[in-house]
Amino acid sequence: MQDPGSRRCLGIVWSAGSATHLATGLFFASTIWTNREVQNIRVLLGVLLLALFLLVTFFGLGPVLFADGSMTERMITLGIVIIIYLAIASVAFRIFRKKE
Incomplete structure (x- = not known):
């Protein structure tokens, strides 16, 4: 299950991490690639x-x-x-x- 602050774009889950990272615009990506992708x-x-x-x-x-x-x-x-x-x-x- 994804956290509510994340969004899925091109097979990558982008999440803000914390409020400071969200404020500075830095995002972390965790790759979740399926075989089909x-x-x-x-x-x-x-x-x-x-x-x-x-x-x-x-x-x-x-x-x-x-x-x-x-x-x-x-x-x-x-x-x-x-x-x-x-x-x-x-x-x-x-x-x-x-x-x-």
Whole structure:
């Protein structure tokens, strides 16, 4: 049961703690995540990562393949795009790996 001074927002119970904390605006959060909420967050993050991947593909590989710049400029852009892909892949791996 939650105390009357708390409210639930995005799976987190926010409570004021004491009158002094309430007066200063400091709130404490205790996380109460159910498996369903965690699964919903993973789906949302998966959709966001997919959208980010598609945006990097469109705006990153487009200039590499179709730009009229020099070969050096294209290779620098390709290197940066590959670094961005690796960063997205590492974030996705950390989010979606199985926890034991």
